[in-house]
Amino acid sequence: MEGSREQVTGNTSMSPWDELPVRDELRGKSPYGAPQLDVPVRLNTNENPYPLPEPLVERIAERVREAARDLNRYPDRDVVELRTQLAKYLTDTSGHQVGLANVWAANGSNEVIQQLLQTFGGPGRTAIGFEPSYSMHALISRGTGTGWISGPRNEDFTIDVEAAVQAIASRKPDVVFITTPNNPTGNAVPRETVLALYEAAQAAKPSMVVVDEAYIEFSHGDSLLPLIEGRPNLVVSRTMSKAFGAAGLRLGYLAAHPAVVDAVQLVRLPYHLSAVTQATALAALEHTDTLLKYVEQLKSERDRLVDELRAAGYEVVESDANFVQFGRFEDSHIAWQKILDQGVLVRDNGIPGWLRVSAGTPDENDAFLDAVRELKKEQSA
Ligand SMILES: *Cc1c(COP(=O)(O)O)cnc(C)c1O
Numbered sequence: 001m002e003g004s005r006e007q008v009t010g011n012t013s014m015s016p017w018d019e020l021p022v023r024d025e026l027r028g029k030s031p032y033g034a035p036q037l038d039v040p041v042r043l044n045t046n047e048n049p050y051p052l053p054e055p056l057v058e059r060i061a062e063r064v065r066e067a068a069r070d071l072n073r074y075p076d077r078d079v080v081e082l083r084t085q086l087a088k089y090l091t092d093t094s095g096h097q098v099g100l101a102n103v104w105a106a107n108g109s110n111e112v113i114q115q116l117l118q119t120f121g122g123p124g125r126t127a128i129g130f131e132p133s134y135s136m137h138a139l140i141s142r143g144t145g146t147g148w149i150s151g152p153r154n155e156d157f158t159i160d161v162e163a164a165v166q167a168i169a170s171r172k173p174d175v176v177f178i179t180t181p182n183n184p185t186g187n188a189v190p191r192e193t194v195l196a197l198y199e200a201a202q203a204a205k206p207s208m209v210v211v212d213e214a215y216i217e218f219s220h221g222d223s224l225l226p227l228i229e230g231r232p233n234l235v236v237s238r239t240m241s242k243a244f245g246a247a248g249l250r251l252g253y254l255a256a257h258p259a260v261v262d263a264v265q266l267v268r269l270p271y272h273l274s275a276v277t278q279a280t281a282l283a284a285l286e287h288t289d290t291l292l293k294y295v296e297q298l299k300s301e302r303d304r305l306v307d308e309l310r311a312a313g314y315e316v317v318e319s320d321a322n323f324v325q326f327g328r329f330e331d332s333h334i335a336w337q338k339i340l341d342q343g344v345l346v347r348d349n350g351i352p353g354w355l356r357v358s359a360g361t362p363d364e365n366d367a368f369l370d371a372v373r374e375l376k377k378e379q380s381a
Helices: 005-009 054-068 080-094 107-118 135-143 162-173 192-206 258-264 275-284 288-311 332-341 360-378
Strands: 103-106 127-131 149-151 175-179 206-212 235-237 254-255 321-327 354-358
Touching: 054 275, 054 288, 080 254, 080 275, 103 107, 103 258, 107 175, 107 206, 107 235, 107 254, 107 258, 127 135, 127 162, 135 149, 135 162, 135 175, 135 332, 149 162, 175 192, 175 332, 192 206, 275 288, 288 321, 288 360, 332 354, 332 360
Parallel strands: 127 149, 127 175, 175 206, 206 235
Antiparallel strands: 103 254, 235 254, 321 354
16 A cells, blocks of 8 residues: 555545544545546556465464364464564564564554654644655645645655754654665665754754654665664664565554553553454464565566666656656656557555556566557657
8 A cells, every 4th residue: 555645635526524523634535545446557556466375374374273163262463473473584684683562563564653643743733744755745744734844855755854853853853764675666765864953853852753664675775673772762664564574464563662551552542453353463484484585586577677667768756665767757647548449457655757667577577568568659759
């Protein structure tokens, strides 16, 4: 799941619920939704194109069968076994030692973000993000009554550090979102930038800094997870939706100082993570090595997309994610339609001049590359 800009700003047309006494800030807004069309090649939602391997499917069935025997009981409210395994995964992949007390899990990182905003944001408080970025940060802010501040970015989609520090100093937000690698643009945020924004946020308030690493496994660089050491107001959020190829599972998690994990207990619903979800996620974590091999394949396909798009004469934003933002188009919606006419669905995030394509299987990527080469020919004809 990922976002598009149109939904951030919403619109002012009539909604079917306008007759209902909904909260003022929701009136006239649109719910999140990526349009899904029935076309042969769908490269618009940053999902992993590979279905889970059969041995993992078997293992999930086994663990879910075991869990089913106890479904008359509430699940482990504290999610101890799964958090322990997530901590092990983070330790193994980052080289930084994290334990059970540092990790919290929920139904997708969207729920993690919601719990963080319920805990540290809320009415009378604000959150800032640097846009274009993941539109759910703004939407969940609105849903939790948190005021949203749209921070600036440079023309090349990097974060303008000076302007960002300035915005934090003057607006004093309670929560700062940094998405790295960024969605929809794909570029990673340098460690020094994150440190500068963290310092600014501590000087201004102090406020919580949420580093959204939904795509970190696809990055050329390292996770910023080690930065949680000695920084109690820094949270790294992660998901099994992208690298683990398990968007349907709904499992997101965070790593932070144990006090942050304690604090979100105040807002999490009791037994929020079902026994079936916990069992499925544990099965997937047993197959981490296999799943990370698919990530390697997707990374090389992503790099191929970048190279071939450039060779075809397109501009491309450097990508550390499993998708690539490319342009520029005089009218990105017309370009989107022309690519769709050739049976390939990409994403128009409403960023003028640009479109985004998710890395698919080699065949899907070939179909996409054929379509954009065709488009280029047409444009220069
Ligand atoms: C996809 C995505 C998420 C993941 O959401 P889940 O709820 O875990 O599926 C979080 N952040 C960003 C930036 C994303 O693109």
